[in-house]
Structure formats: C-alpha cells, structure tokens
Amino acid sequence: MTDTTRETAKTPEDLARLFVERANAKDADGLAALYAPDAVLAYPPGSTTVGHEAIRAVCERLVAYAAEPFAIEEPLPTVHYGDLALTSTKPADGTGGRVQVAHRQPDGTWLRVIDRPEAAPARP
Secondary structure: OOOOOOOOEOOOOHHHHHHHHHHHOOOHHHHHOOEEEEEEEOOOOOOOEEOHHHHHHHHHHHHHHOOOOOOOOEEOOOEEEOOEEEEEEEOOOOOOOEEEEEEEOOOOOEEEEEEEOOOOOOOO
8 A cells, every 4th residue: 555545634633543543454654654754753662763764663563563453542632733733542551641743734634743652561
C-alpha cells in the first residue's frame, strides 16, 4: 500500500484511530506516515526518536513484537491553538497517559509532530 492510497487524518483525533488500525495491520510504513518528517517520538521509554526513518524503525519493532492487538482508547478533549492540536487518550493498559501534538498540513490533513506514549512499567 502506498501513501497515496492510505487514509489521511482529517482531524487530529483521527491520528489515534489510524495508528491503531495500522499497528494491528503490522504496517510500520503506514505508522511512520502519520508523523511529520522531522517529528519527535519519546519511545522507547527514556529515548527520543527523531524523523521518519528512525520512527519507522521503531514502528517495525513495535509491530513485530506486539503480543496483543492494539485497542482504540478513550480520547480526552483536544486542545487547539491555530494549526496545532494537543491530543491525548486514557490508556487502556493503566499507564500514565498518551499525549501527542499534531500539526495541520497545508492540505488540511494532520500529522503528529510530538508523540509521548506511555509504556507499561517493566515487571520486576
């Protein structure tokens, strides 16, 4: 599937749904396409991943080792500031919170520019 055939985010809230759909399809390229070329992903925990290629590589590992399907989580209210939007969800796995900053593109679609997912704490 090419980027031209993938659904784009028409709203900032679409990004979370598209992430889940693509993660469950094990589509690492599609996941990376949800991020701006110079986006920052705070994952793996304690790390900063910057840019499409690095984010795609993290997504490849994420989908390769995912033990269970990803679930769409309850969205919290989106906060808008011009072409920026702060989105977040209540994690189904009980971790802290997932927070993203999305940026409206010139064509009206949205991409993530900052993403801080929470991961479940490591088991002792």
